[in-house]
Amino acid sequence: MSERFLELIDISKIYPGVTALDRVSFSVSRGEVIGLVGENGAGKSTLMRVLGGVTEPSGGTIRIDGVARASLTVAEAIKAGIAFVHQELNLFDNLDVAGNIFIGREPLHAGPLKLIDRKRLRAQVRPLLERLAVDFEADRLVAELSLAQRQLVEIMKALSLDARLVIMDEPTSSLTLTETDRLLQVIDGLKAQGVSVIFITHRLNEVKRCADRAVVLRDGRVVGALAREAIAPATLIRLMIGRDLKSLYIPPASPPGDRVLDIVEVRTATYPDRAVSLSVRRGEILGLAGLVGSGRTELARAVFGIDPLRGGSIRLEGEPIRIAEPSAAIERGIYLVPEDRKRSGLLLDFSIAENISLPDLASYARGMLVQTAAEVQNARRQRERLNIRTPDVMTAVGTLSGGNQQKVVLAKWLSMRPRLLIFDEPTRGIDVGAKQDIYQLLRRLADAGVAILMISSDMEEVIGVSDRIAVMHEGAISGFLERNQFSEHNVLELAVGHTV
Ligand SMILES: Nc1ncnc2c1ncn2[C@@H]1O[C@H](COP(=O)(O)OP(=O)(O)OP(=O)(O)O)[C@@H](O)[C@H]1O
Ligand SMILES: [Mg+2]
Numbered sequence: 001m002s003e004r005f006l007e008l009i010d011i012s013k014i015y016p017g018v019t020a021l022d023r024v025s026f027s028v029s030r031g032e033v034i035g036l037v038g039e040n041g042a043g044k045s046t047l048m049r050v051l052g053g054v055t056e057p058s059g060g061t062i063r064i065d066g067v068a069r070a071s072l073t074v075a076e077a078i079k080a081g082i083a084f085v086h087q088e089l090n091l092f093d094n095l096d097v098a099g100n101i102f103i104g105r106e107p108l109h110a111g112p113l114k115l116i117d118r119k120r121l122r123a124q125v126r127p128l129l130e131r132l133a134v135d136f137e138a139d140r141l142v143a144e145l146s147l148a149q150r151q152l153v154e155i156m157k158a159l160s161l162d163a164r165l166v167i168m169d170e171p172t173s174s175l176t177l178t179e180t181d182r183l184l185q186v187i188d189g190l191k192a193q194g195v196s197v198i199f200i201t202h203r204l205n206e207v208k209r210c211a212d213r214a215v216v217l218r219d220g221r222v223v224g225a226l227a228r229e230a231i232a233p234a235t236l237i238r239l240m241i242g243r244d245l246k247s248l249y250i251p252p253a254s255p256p257g258d259r260v261l262d263i264v265e266v267r268t269a270t271y272p273d274r275a276v277s278l279s280v281r282r283g284e285i286l287g288l289a290g291l292v293g294s295g296r297t298e299l300a301r302a303v304f305g306i307d308p309l310r311g312g313s314i315r316l317e318g319e320p321i322r323i324a325e326p327s328a329a330i331e332r333g334i335y336l337v338p339e340d341r342k343r344s345g346l347l348l349d350f351s352i353a354e355n356i357s358l359p360d361l362a363s364y365a366r367g368m369l370v371q372t373a374a375e376v377q378n379a380r381r382q383r384e385r386l387n388i389r390t391p392d393v394m395t396a397v398g399t400l401s402g403g404n405q406q407k408v409v410l411a412k413w414l415s416m417r418p419r420l421l422i423f424d425e426p427t428r429g430i431d432v433g434a435k436q437d438i439y440q441l442l443r444r445l446a447d448a449g450v451a452i453l454m455i456s457s458d459m460e461e462v463i464g465v466s467d468r469i470a471v472m473h474e475g476a477i478s479g480f481l482e483r484n485q486f487s488e489h490n491v492l493e494l495a496v497g498h499t500v
Contacts, residue, residue: 003030006051006082006165006196011060013046013220015399017391020046022220023060028165031194033187035207035231038217039240039431040403041389044200047217048167051198052084053077083158085168091150093143098125100142101157128156131193132186148179155186159195166190168199170402172206173429176292176457177492184210202403202431204233216240241433248439248464253447256467257282258317260451261303261334261420266312268298271475275312278470278477280420280451285442287466288455289491295475296455297339300422304336305329316419333419337409337426339455346409348398352390353379355397356412382411387437403430410438414445421445424455439465459488473497 006028013021021043028034036044049055050062053072061068064080072080091100098121099106107120125138134152142150151171158166172180180203187197187210201207207214214231216224216239224239237245260282265275276299280286288296301307303314305323313320316332323329329336346355357375379393386407390400397408406429413421426442427435442465446452456462462469469481471494479494490500 004028005030005065006080007061007063008047008051009061009063011047011050011057011062013043013050013055014058019220021050021057024217024220024222026215026222028196028198030164030196031191032196033191033210033212034196034198035211035214036198036200036217037202037204037207037214037236037240039389040407040429040434041401042217042240042431043220044217045169045401046220048084048169048198048200051077051082051165052167053082054084078161081162081164083161083163083166085151085154085158085166085171091142091153094141096139096141097136097145097153097156098122098138100153101125101128101160124160125156128159131159132156132189146179148175148183151175151183152186155190163195165196165198168197170200170202170429172201172203177459180206202429204236204432207231207236208233218242237432240431245432245436248436248460250440250443250465252283252285252443252467254283256284257449259315260317261453262315262318263299263303264313264315266299266302266314267310268295268302268475269307269310270298271295272310274475276472276475276477277312278480280453282449282451283446285446285452285454285465285467287462287469288453288472289457289459289462289469289495290472290478291495292457294472294495296472297424298475299472300336300424300453300455303329304334304422306336330416333417334422335413335416335418335420336422337413337424339424339428346397346405349396351394352383352388352397352400352408352411353393355408356382356415358412378415379411382415385414385437385441386411387434403434406430407434407438410441414441418445418450420451420453422453422455425457426454427456427458427461435461459491462491463488471495 004027008024008026010023010025011021012023024047038044046055050057053074053076056071062072102121102124106116109115109117122138129138132152132155136145136149142153155166171183175183184206190197208231211231212228214226214236215222216236218240226235258281259279261280263276263278265277267275290296302309305325305328353375356379376393383393388407389404397405427438442452463486469491471478471491473495478497479500481490493500
């Protein structure tokens with residue numbers, strides 16, 4: 001495995017006010033799996049964008065097969081066998097799997113019409129489907145595939161272009177446990193076939209599970225590289241954030257108080273013949289676990305007034321309420337921090353300060369004038385509180401790293417005075433250190449009397465942060481767990497519909 005085909009030497013990238021990469025040296029050997037880790041904003045995505053030819057470095061050398069150059073174009077990167085599986089997948093929903101993989105390179109029928117030869121196209125895709133042992137057909141519409149399956153399509157596309165190196169930026173952050181396992185197996189398979197893989201993740205046990213080498217970035221610098229035997233989550237954390245982490249669980253200051261939210265026999269459109277009942281108390285963090293598709297997000301959307309109820313009722317502090325739209329929920333102090341932040345959470349061209357004050361413009365506005373000073377002051381406070389990495393709160397949110405964008409969404413809702421906060425996957429894409437900050441913040445909010453409903457697929461998080469766990473299975477609650485019953489085993493059993 002000594003065949004080093006790719007080397008980055010002293011690569012820097014300087015943005016106005018931010019040194020994203022500071023003389024980073026990094027190499028890739030044939031068939032090597034590299035786990036790239038670091039805090040939010042450490043420079044991971046930037047480094048990979050340099051490799052993919054998307055970002056031009058400010059300095060340094062890229063050496064591929066012994067040939068040195070100062071930067072790469074996307075076309076050069078592809079030609080060199082570097083393939084990028086993007087965080088936001090770049091697939092066409094209305095094309096099928098084969099069409100997406102061979103887009104622009106489809107085999108054509110002989111003749112002047114240049115019609116696509118579907119049969120040959122499918123034949124070309126078959127070996128790729130087999131190579132990754134996927135469970136869908138070449139003629140499936142991409143729109144019908146799950147996120148995990150779409151990722152596999154992107155990987156097949158990379159392989160069809162003879163990729164030698166596949167770069168995956170947080171490929172597992174939105175996958176279920178089983179899907180993650182499957183992807184890690186695919187990575188093992190690529191390695192066995194001599195393909196190199198760089199993957200970025202905030203889940204450090206994944207690095208331990210499949211990386212030959214772990215590279216740690218901190219503030220744009222490489223602060224450590226660990227060989228397979230030396231990879232351990234605790235060691236990675238120490239390198240990433242320069243300190244050890246304490247346990248996740250922070251006990252509540254006092255026992256939970258009165259019931260804030262009662263969901264009574266509520267039915268949603270996805271599972272109209274299943275009814276859900278649960279309550280969240282003042283000061284309580286109720287974890288809502290379950291497999292993806294078990295109806296957790298639908299339940300949250302119904303409570304927040306995005307989707308209509310198909311039956312049942314909701315009570316807030318004992319009073320029956322009807323919430324026909326989110327603004328009615330917000331008026332009553334019910335907030336939802338959505339799962340899909342890019343689409344429903346943030347305006348990327350607007351500043352951090354503007355994004356944070358968006359839901360609460362009324363309290364900043366006097367007449368027609370938005371009070372920017374108050375807005376900025378609050379944004380600065382939230383930046384300190386959540387450790388949002390940016391030189392300036394007037395920076396456009398779109399230029400922040402993925403995890404820092406997420407913190408802005410949290411900040412936006414935390415600036416309000418909530419009674420009930422619903423989080424849908426609150427720390428997806430957030431680094432371990434910042435996660436702890438967020439957990440502490442959740443606990444402080446709960447101790448201040450807020451009721452918190454936290455949907456999470458992160459097992460460690462559900463078990464570490466919740467005071468009580470409700471588990472959903474196919475649209476219904478399959479069980480509740482008290483703290484002394486918390487275990488991965490119990491959550492999983494309930495999630496697949498068994499009893500414990
Ligand atoms: N286009 C840009 N303009 C200005 N600054 C940028 C731009 N892209 C990235 N940055 C900055 O460069 C730094 C590194 O960002 P990068 O996205 O590489 O972090 P990351 O390690 O991938 O973090 P995360 O774990 O949150 O995804 C951040 O401070 C970010 O704000
Ligand atoms: Mg990133």
